Amino acid sequence: MTRSTWHRLKARLSSLFSRAALAIPLFLCVLGPAFPAHAATKEELKLGERIYREGILPSGERLRVNLHGEPAAPGLTFTCASCHLRSGLGAFDEGVYVPAINGEKLFKPLPRTYKGIVLNEGAEPPLRPAYTEAALIEALRHGKDPNGRQLSASMPQYQFEEKDLKLLVAYLKSLSVEFSPGISEDRIRIATVVSDDLPPAKRDALFTTLTFFVNLKNGQIKGFGNPRSGSKSRLMAENMLPSRELVTKSLSLARWVLRGSPDTWRAQLEEYYRNDPVFAMVGGAVNGSWQPIHQFCEQNGIPSIFPATDLPVLSENDWYTLYQSKGFYQEGESAAHFLAQKQVNETALVEIVRESPQGKALAAGFRHAWQELGQIAPVTVSLPAGEKLEAKALQSAMEKAGEGGRAVRLLVWDDASALPALALFKEKLRPEALVLSGRYLGESLWTLPEPVRGFTYLTYPYIFMPLPKPVMGRTLIPEDTKQAMRKGEVPVRSETQQVIAQTNAVTQLLSLLLMDLKGNYYRDNLLDVAGMMTDQPHPLFGRLSFGTGQRYASKGCYVVQLGPGTNPELVKQTGWSAQ
Numbered sequence: 131m132t133r134s135t136w137h138r139l140k141a142r143l144s145s146l147f148s149r150a151a152l153a154i155p156l157f158l159c160v161l162g163p164a165f166p167a168h169a170a171t172k173e174e175l176k177l178g179e180r181i182y183r184e185g186i187l188p189s190g191e192r193l194r195v196n197l198h199g200e201p202a203a204p205g206l207t208f209t210c211a212s213c214h215l216r217s218g219l220g221a222f223d224e225g226v227y228v229p230a231i232n233g234e235k236l237f238k239p240l241p242r243t244y245k246g247i248v249l250n251e252g253a254e255p256p257l258r259p260a261y262t263e264a265a266l267i268e269a270l271r272h273g274k275d276p277n278g279r280q281l282s283a284s285m286p287q288y289q290f291e292e293k294d295l296k297l298l299v300a301y302l303k304s305l306s307v308e309f310s311p312g313i314s315e316d317r318i319r320i321a322t323v324v325s326d327d328l329p330p331a332k333r334d335a336l337f338t339t340l341t342f343f344v345n346l347k348n349g350q351i352k353g354f355g356n357p358r359s360g361s362k363s364r365l366m367a368e369n370m371l372p373s374r375e376l377v378t379k380s381l382s383l384a385r386w387v388l389r390g391s392p393d394t395w396r397a398q399l400e401e402y403y404r405n406d407p408v409f410a411m412v413g414g415a416v417n418g419s420w421q422p423i424h425q426f427c428e429q430n431g432i433p434s435i436f437p438a439t440d441l442p443v444l445s446e447n448d449w450y451t452l453y454q455s456k457g458f459y460q461e462g463e464s465a466a467h468f469l470a471q472k473q474v475n476e477t478a479l480v481e482i483v484r485e486s487p488q489g490k491a492l493a494a495g496f497r498h499a500w501q502e503l504g505q506i507a508p509v510t511v512s513l514p515a516g517e518k519l520e521a522k523a524l525q526s527a528m529e530k531a532g533e534g535g536r537a538v539r540l541l542v543w544d545d546a547s548a549l550p551a552l553a554l555f556k557e558k559l560r561p562e563a564l565v566l567s568g569r570y571l572g573e574s575l576w577t578l579p580e581p582v583r584g585f586t587y588l589t590y591p592y593i594f595m596p597l598p599k600p601v602m603g604r605t606l607i608p609e610d611t612k613q614a615m616r617k618g619e620v621p622v623r624s625e626t627q628q629v630i631a632q633t634n635a636v637t638q639l640l641s642l643l644l645m646d647l648k649g650n651y652y653r654d655n656l657l658d659v660a661g662m663m664t665d666q667p668h669p670l671f672g673r674l675s676f677g678t679g680q681r682y683a684s685k686g687c688y689v690v691q692l693g694p695g696t697n698p699e700l701v702k703q704t705g706w707s708a709q
Contacts, residue, residue, distance in 0.1 A: 170300035178301025195286035217655035232306035312409030325416035343637035461589035462495025464687035479508035546574030
């Protein structure tokens, strides 16, 4: 199971301190007369946000802390967000409670609750009073709560100057105070995005699966609120929707269709959002890169959950899009690790790269991993878009690389149009190994010429399991696929089936996330909750691993070979390797 940043922080701290019971843990700020009452500017809020998230002061220096006698450490190690999360709503994990410190919670008394229900409000004293300026300074600098009690050993004592503290206070006053756009008293508004050139079968599979999910959830909500539905229906609804607040809100799905060139998509997205603000974007699929949608979500702070894309944006810093995998890039990485394990001296490596988004992503993933493994860069031959791979050109590249009798390994990052050229390998000249992308070949991988199958290896990013009987979109599974599934272990061959499987994964994840929000409808909280999730099963990618800041949930890929015959099987050559 992938551990979150909080898990790692907790392990570090436990090596320094014996953990005391977390009395009334953190703090952070408060309203007070010493702080001017003027509204913070956007620039001031950005500076406060940087202190909170990164531990970096306006001067560019890192925030310094003391840890009960330990030497001061860089604030980057103990940022507010590392424990209280981006939303400021904290967490309860493995018996450790990290309280909310957002503006909505911090400046009010902390009531006693049980499973989210306030106990004897007015009769029982609160766990702590609202923070005041003096209490805030005491908590920050000396680790004491408003009652004068010492906070947990895990609570850092910050070396703050008042001007920097003021910036942090201003940011926290604005943090997770009002619900995010797309949330109303009785509705959660979500959207899915497709491009108009998406094949109709894929588009319909996506829309049908999401619509089925929305209708199912709304039906459960009606069952919960309808006194005529009977006790069994109400009990089922309560079990399916354990968040009492959630049963007051129905789901509403908007379909955003992007038309024309990707260069125009950003303006179309802005127009859709202006007319119909949504809480999050779920699923979706376009022909080509997801980059225009990714950038739109990043700049508008809109979560995008599990788009069905093989061309995600690769970033270590972006936050708002959660992908199912790295797509083609990940296959390239897996090919590099596979070949490096089989590497021998005096072997040449030739790479044929189609000048397409898919070919470039495969090549980029391969080269990055290949370089990290300390290998010599391959000889690369570019194949312009629209130009067919010719057998003569392929043979020429092979002969040049194999001068002196060297064995040649060949990577062909191209689609099914490359398959006819591979017929030359029936002759004397042939590579020691040929590597292709199973995903890029698509359903044509099953037509790979039989004479080359013995030395051809395919990157294959899907697990070898039948699709489970789906909860959503069950009428979209073709009868021949159902029959194949009954026979046992089979790969998923249809691209439409893949879209269904990926969209089903979206609905299952979204259902869990909405329940775990516990009525706190803040977009950053949606992604904070995702980062704290345990591993989840996936019908295509096996298991999805989550963690704070992780944006690519599936990390594995097989390398396979195609067996003989007209109805061949895929034969695994590696395990489900994670890069």
